[in-house]
Structure formats: structure tokens, C-alpha cells
Amino acid sequence: MKTYAPTGLPAWEARGLLRHTPPESVPITFRLSTPGARFGAQTLDILITYGGVLLAIIGLTWTGAFSWNGLITFYALLTFFMRVPYYILSELVWNGRTLGKRMVGIRVISLDGRRLTPHQIVARNLMKEVEVFLPLATLFGASTMDIWLGGALSAWMIATLLVPVFSKLNQRLGDMVAGTVVVDNPRPVLLPDLSAQAAARGYEFRAEHLDIYGRYELQTLEAILREPPKSPEARKRVSEVAQTIRKRISYDEDLPESREWDFLLEFYRQQREYLESRHLFGDARENKFHAATGGQG
Amino acid sequence: MTPAAPAPAPAVDPIRSARFRTEREAGWLRLDVLLRKAERDGTAALGYDEALELASLYRQAMNALSVARAISMDKALLTYLDALCARAYLVVYAPQESLRGLIGRLLVQGIPQAVRRSLPALLIGALAMMLGAVLGAVLFDVDHSWFYTFVPGGLADGRTPEASTAYLRSTLFDGGPGDHDGLGSFATFLFSHNTQIAILTFALGVFLTLPSFVLTFYNGLVLGAFWQMFASKGLGYELAGWLSIHGVTEIAAICIACAGGAQLGLAVLLPGDETRRDALRSRGRDAVKLMILAGLMLVCAAVLEGFFRQIVQTTEIRLAVGWGIGALWFAWLALAGREARA
Structure with missing residues (x-):
């Protein structure tokens, strides 16, 4: 890719x-998924797998079909299957999403943009075992441990956990070996078009009013308009925005508080139409400094 | 997804980019429905018409994204189209692998071919194990206290050079005064222990093969010391049976895991004409297949160990079962997936 x-x-x-x-x-x-989201997904996966094993064991104990010895063997078998094979199979079956990843809404994709090959899935999950599980198990499993070994294992774990934080694509070691990357599952949400809501509210802006701002300010205003104010504080902030814009563009008409929202909607619509048509003519205005920087405005 | 709120009837003409959006919105929503279906049930669940529709809607959406980037400043629209196209891209170009075909291919061709390609690495694994076993046995003969150096206390479980022959015999065959629970827990311990050894040998191989070699060698040491201790009490034949029934599979699995690790290490040490990174990537494929094979064999070994060793009590049958299964593994790996000679 x-x-x-x-x-x-x-x-x-x-x-x-x-x-x-x-x-x-x-x-x-x-x-790219944040390290936090990935940590959450990993925690969920651990809870699911070990919770499942625990439930199975409790169920078996309750039926009394196995001796204590059998239960231990069964537990060892289950935990074996619940580790690497679970991650490999679930990422194979759900195309890069374990149950935890599904819940958090992230997925693994291949860096070359093609389908995830089984090889990639196996490689990244085997490395996960080395990066996280084995040191963790050794650290908690051993009752007495050399302070050097313990320290070395802890250092290794911290180092591997820090790799995704510092790597450019948030990859952990396994991702680098396999050539994969974890991204947020794209969630398309089609919001209504704001320009369609602002029809004829009685404000007319001239070119000199619309020459001030650029794309960035327009899209910031869009973000504000997507959330109609509910609390008095929010209304106050909107009012501030409206008055600031009115002053900045030197719009000379009076702006009563009741009409501020309409003013903003209408300004958004006309500003967008203006900027879009300037853009079509090759005059891209990135932000309000467009006149100063590019000299294109 | 929130459906688009019905826009109030505009009293003025909608702006260009809004018109652009209203003209195409229906297609995007339809694409979204198809994507949902494909993501939930796999692309195979789509009918012929739907698949065609998906392909055409995907191209239209891509087109729309390209145009929208040029003419629209509506961030919501751009974000939506970007996400929709990214999702559609993954469905169209990165669909899911069919699981059944995948496993079939892996078993019939992938694994046996990978094993046959990695003979030198396998030789390293087997050599490490054998050297370890021989050295373990020799050292034990020289001085019995070596046993305690090699074999961790939990693994030995009372089977030390001081133990009586009768006790040692009882640990090999059930029905004697042997501690049933003890043997069972030993089995589980050995199993999880060996799994971890296998994974470690594999993963550490990337550090120039040496750790894999050392770990396998150490495993050989334990084995050799154990063997020699039983042999010194005249129980060598019985131990061979006890070990063979699962050990043929299990020890082979450890050797194979070591070979997988060695493949990685060799790629770093002797990359040939490729860069080290490329060599690691290409030989990593075989290494991973070897690891899958080792995992499979370990599971089989666990089943053999857990059930058959307790059921089968005579040494002859134990030997026959163990080496018979070993022969089956060998036959599969040596014969399966060969290309027909032209």
C-alpha cells in the first residue's frame, strides 16, 4: 500500500x-486505531476467552462428569486452544476481526491493500504470544524468580507494549513482521446537508463578506452547526461565534439573539457556495490566511 | 446509520454540491445495504444481480468521492463518502478467504511442501535434540548429580536417581502403587511445558537460530538424563514404550518448531541474494507452516498422552502405536502434495 x-x-x-x-x-x-482502542479490544478478547474457559470448567464441575484430574487436563487443553488458535481462527473467519475487535469496531487490514492472507494472520498472532502472553504468564506463573529474569521480562514487556505507541503506523512487532495494520472499521454516517436547511432566512452576504474565511473555518462552523445548542452555556457560545463572525466580516446589520442561529446557517450556506465556486475556478482557500500566504485570494 | 433528515422544501435553489449529493444519495444508501449484507454473511451470500450491483455502485461511489473532493466543502459528505468507499474497497478487493479451501490447501500441499523445503533446518533441529540427549546420558553416567541440574524439580516428580526401581516402574505403568494424580498432573505439565518450549524455540529463532538450538538442545539434555536414569535401573525398554506412545510425535514436534525458528534465523544469517528483510519475509512463510504443523502434532501428542498411555499398558503395544503414528506423520509429510512428474 x-x-x-x-x-x-x-x-x-x-x-x-x-x-x-x-x-x-x-x-x-x-x-489508524488508537493504542487505547487496541488495548481495549485485547482486554475484551482475554475476558471473553478466559471467561469462556471458566464457564466451561464450572459447567463441567457442576455436571460432575470429570474427576479433578480430568478437569485439570481439560483446562490445560482449553487454554491452549483459547490462545493463539482463537485469535487466528477468529481473524480468519471474520476477516481480521476478533470478537473484541468487533465490539470496539476495529479491524486488521493488509498493508498492501489486498486480502489478509492466512500467513499474515498466523504470523501476527504468533508474535503476539511472544510479545505479550509468554512474558506475562512467566511473570505471574513463577513463584520464585530471579530478580534479573523478572526485570528482563518486565523490560521486554514494557518495550513491546511501547512499540505501537512510537511506530508510525501504530504497528506492534507482529504487525511489522506480517505487514498488517489495525484501522478503525470505517463507519459511514450520512448526516443531513446543512446547506439544504438554510433556505431563505433573509440574510444576504456580499462578496466582501465572504472573502474573509477559508475552508478550515467553514468546516469548523459546520461542526458547530451540527450540534444545536441545548444548554444556556452552549447558546452563549453560539452567540459568541455569531457575533464574532458578524464583526469579522463587517456585516453591518443588527443581529438580535433570536436570529443568531439562522444567521449562522445562512452564512454557512452562502460561504460554502462562494468558496466552492472559487475552488472550481482554481482559487483554493485553505484558511483565513489565504490572502496573506498564497497570494491566490 | 442515521437516515438523512427530510430537508425543508428549499425556497432558493440548492447549491451545486447539494444538488450533486441529492442526485446520488440513493445509490450510496443502496451500496451501504449491500455492504452490510456482504460483511455479515460474506460475499458468497450476495446473489448474482446483487454482486453486479455492488461492483457498479462501488465504482459510482468512488467516482462520486473523486468529484466531491473537487467540488464540495461539506465535511460530513466527504467523511461519509471516504468511509463508504473504504468499506466498499475492503469488501471488493479484500474479501474473506474461504476457510474450507484454505485448510484443505494447507494440509494437502502447504505443510508437506514446506517441510520438504526446510530439510536443512529440520536437520539442525534433530541434531540439537540428539546432541542434547547423548550429552545428557553421558553426563548422567559420569555423575548422577547432573540429573538435578538438567531436570527441573516439578518435572522430575520424585523420579530421581535415588528412587527405587519399583517406584520408577510404577510411574510407567498404572495399577501399581504409583500416584495417579501425580502422573496426570505431570502429563499436563509436560504438555503445557512443551507447548511453551515449542513456541519459544520458534519465536526466538529469529535471533540467529542460536536460542532455538539451545532450547532444543536443553530439551534433549532432559530427555537423555531421564533415559539414562531409567536405563541404569534396567527400565530402559519400558521407558522407551512409555515415552514412545506420545513422545515420537511430541519430540518430533519440538524438532519441527526448532526447524521453524532455525528457518527464521537462517534467513537473517544467510539471506542469499535477497535483503535480510525480504529473506525473513519469504522464509517466514515456511517457518509459520512448520509452526502450525508443530502445533497440530502437539495436540495429537496430548491426546495420545492423556488417553492412550493410560489405556495401553504393555510396552510392545505402546511402541507399536507410537512409532506407527510416527510413520504416518512421515508418510504424510514425505508423500502428500507432490506435483505429478511430467
């Missing part, structure tokens, strides 16, 4: 994004 910072976005907006160009040559964006 050719990865590069999404073009046209400032670096801080592009962080955590992974772009891939499919054969259709339209770059699409994946959002």
Missing part, C-alpha cells in the same frame, strides 16, 4: 490517517 500523508491537509489534521490508492485511483482514507 502506498502510504503518504493525505494531500491538502495540514500535518496535524493528517495524523493517524492512512491513505491507499485503489485501482480506481481515487485515494481512500483509513483511520
